[in-house]
Amino acid sequence: MTDDGGGIRTRGVRRAFGTVHAVVDVELEARPGRVTALVGPNGSGKTTLLLMLAGLLTPDAGEIRVAGLDPVTRGRAARARIGWMPDVFGTWESLTAREVLLTVAAAYRMTADDAARRAVELLDLVHLTELADAPAHVLSRGQKQRLGLARALVHDPDVLLLDEPASGLDPRSRVDLRLLVRRLAAAGKTILISSHVLTELDEMADDAVFLSQGRTVRSQSVDDAAAERRAWRIAALSPRLLADWLTTAGILAQVDTDGTALVELDGDEAAVALLRDAVAADVPVVSLSPAGGALEQAYLRLEEERR
Amino acid sequence: MSIETDRGTEVPPSGATPQKVPASDWSLSWQGVRTVAQLELRQRVRSTRWKIALVVWFVAVGLITLLTSGAVTMIFDDPSMGADGAGRTMFGVVVFFVLFLGLLVAPALTAPAINGDRSAGTLATLQATLLTPAEIVVGKLLAAWLAALAFLAASVPFIVWAFAVGGLPFWSLVSVLLMLGIVLGIVCAIGLGFSTLTAKTSGSAVLTYLTVGGLSVLTLVLFGLSVPLVTTTEQVRTWDVPVDYDWEDTEPPECEWRIQTQEVFHSERTWWLLAANPFVIVADAQPLAGTEEFENAADPLTLIQYGVRYARTGPAAEQDWCGDMWFSNGGDLTADPPVEEQQPSQSLVWPWGLGIYVMLGAGGIVTAVRRLRIPVHRLPKGTRVA
Incomplete structure (x- = not known):
């Protein structure tokens, strides 16, 4: 098979567990140098898909290429280039953070010297240097999550599969995660992140693939999602003036109890126009901002369409 | 504020170890x-x-x-x-x-x-x-x-x-x-x-x-349980008391060879069942003790070893039914019966x-x-x- 330039590509991927159809039909493309978000509700098949991409599970049908390799027929070669961070982070509780990384490095056939150096680098990268020699069971959930990320990076993979990496992370660590992921993407890695916390993906992802009941229901870039029609929230010093102006201007809006209003707008330009009009009409506008992230809105809209 | 410089998020390149991808699941x-x-x-x-x-x-x-x-x-x-x-x-x-x-x-x-x-x-x-x-x-x-x-x-x-x-x-x-x-x-x-x-x-x-x-x-x-399956009725040569011997007699009997029909247990056909027993394996691993040592010992290991070796030998071709009588009659033990004594197998189990x-x-x-x-x-x- 030909190397199609790395990244992740799937076509018509299907996988059932007995009578449960976890993944029915997934089309996905994640390009090198970009962060792709895998979005979908619980049970939509995200984890199953990632297991197939990581080479742990065979698809019942369909085609998968990770870093240009088929994880089924060329599993080991593919695994050498894949970093996988599972959602349920099982860890060897009695080992220290450093030992965990050394073990994984040895499992990737790195020499002891390289492994030791790599462990130091990665512990520093995920800010666990101070806890390097503490047993893993004293680590908090967020710290374990960071250790899990370091573990996925041990062999410097080209493709990163991160299953809910931000769950359990404090805000500080989330920011770090975002910067790290962006930096890895800038270095040319392909990154696929699954999550159902969409606001955090907004700032991280370039592209998004929406899964629902095991199917790809939409693939788009995050910028496109932002440019789509979505809800904006407008707030004014005087809710009454705002409501009056909205009514006279004939703008369909939903006025909340706190006096702010939700308006459906087609992208940023429509927002600029609305703000200009409101200010021109002497409405004391305080703020106008998208109500929720672009992905979140795209996702919710998708759910509505499906009903 | 520059987070990057504060808490370095630079991704270091990994070590220079070239990855050796193993060939098969059995490597x-x-x-x-x-x-x-x-x-x-x-x-x-x-x-x-x-x-x-x-x-x-x-x-x-x-x-x-x-x-x-x-x-x-x-x-x-x-x-x-x-x-x-x-x-x-x-x-x-x-x-x-x-x-x-x-x-x-x-x-x-x-x-x-x-x-x-x-x-x-x-x-x-x-x-x-x-x-x-x-x-x-x-x-x-x-x-x-x-x-x-x-x-x-x-x-x-x-x-x-x-x-x-x-x-x-x-x-x-x-x-x-x-x-x-x-x-x-x-x-x-x-x-x-x-x-x-x-x-x-x-x-x-x-x-x-x-x-x-x-x-x-x-x-x-x-x-x-397999004993009945490997037990056969056979003619066996026995060294026995003469048929006309008077049991009230104080004289020891003059034993003689006779052919008798008997049930014979052929343990030499089923001894391997015992070989799968872990205790047998360990017991049999030691060198076989001499008969004298065997008679002196009372430990499970030697007993098991002797048992399984006798089982491997199987039934004796000729049997001594006379010696036992002699014992009970207080007979003369110095006269050895001409019956060959059955030996435990020397073959390892x-x-x-x-x-x-x-x-x-x-x-x-x-x-x-x-x-x-x-x-x-x-x-x-x-x-x-x-």
Whole structure:
């Protein structure tokens, strides 16, 4: 098979567990140098898909290429280039953070010297240097999550599969995660992140693939999602003036109890126009901002369409 | 504010080690095996449960040795009993007990090794790396075997103590210890195989204990139950009291050869059932004691060995029915009957048992490796990949 330039590509991927159809039909493309978000509700098949991409599970049908390799027929070669961070982070509780990384490095056939150096680098990268020699069971959930990320990076993979990496992370660590992921993407890695916390993906992802009941229901870039029609929230010093102006201007809006209003707008330009009009009409506008992230809105809209 | 410079998120390049991708699921590299074994041993050494188990083991074997020593001293105090018997008896009892305890401990070392990791979510972490299934299995087996050998090592002082009482060839000590180690290792391999077959650790533990129990007890039961199948009615040459002998007579009878129809148990056709018994394998590994030593000893090991060797020999071609009469009549014992005494077989039994065990162990390893291959097609009921 030909190397199609790395990244992740799937076509018509299907996988059932007995009578449960976890993944029915997934089309996905994640390009090198970009962060792709895998979005979908619980049970939509995200984890199953990632297991197939990581080479742990065979698809019942369909085609998968990770870093240009088929994880089924060329599993080991593919695994050498894949970093996988599972959602349920099982860890060897009695080992220290450093030992965990050394073990994984040895499992990737790195020499002891390289492994030791790599462990130091990665512990520093995920800010666990101070806890390097503490047993893993004293680590908090967020710290374990960071250790899990370091573990996925041990062999410097080209493709990163991160299953809910931000769950359990404090805000500080989330920011770090975002910067790290962006930096890895800038270095040319392909990154696929699954999550159902969409606001955090907004700032991280370039592209998004929406899964629902095991199917790809939409693939788009995050910028496109932002440019789509979505809800904006407008707030004014005087809710009454705002409501009056909205009514006279004939703008369909939903006025909340706190006096702010939700308006459906087609992208940023429509927002600029609305703000200009409101200010021109002497409405004391305080703020106008998208109500929720672009992905979140795209996702919710998708759910509505499906009903 | 610059987060990047504050808390560096620079991704360092990895080491320059070129990755050597193993060729097949059955590839074995020392690095891979060592990585897994080290991981397992590290976790085991750090658990307190394991330390407690070792201490309990040491105390239990020590206690049994002490009690045996007391009993043996009492029995063999009689100068008519040979001192050889004392050493042999004590050695046999201690080794028998160590094997018994070992068969209880070994399954616990590997039965949860794989399904336990799977439910803890750590198995897939290893599988997703470049480790081959064979390396994971062999590494885990090596670690479990070393743990089993640690238990054995904890009992070595007592076994050596018993041996030092005397009367046994040095080879007995070596061969018995060697065989104990091998048998425990194979039980570990069987447990590892079962560990990949069931979702719950309790399930694989039960299956392993059933197998070990089956080999220890069921082989004996089957041997007993098969007696009617290998018993035939035959003409046997017997050295017997003449038919016209008057039992009121004070003169001892003049015995004579006669052909009689008898039920003959052909144990030489079923002795191999006993060979699969772990106690038989260990007992038979020692050099066969002379008849005299056998008669002096009262230990399970020598008895088992003699029993199984006699079983292998099978029924005697001619039987002496006269000597027994003589005894009861207080006859003249100096006149040896012309009947050849049946000797225990000189053919070794343990290689057969070991052969059966090696096959079982290999079966366990092959099963485990096959079940650890990824990507998986079908998941065992109640399990998940990660």
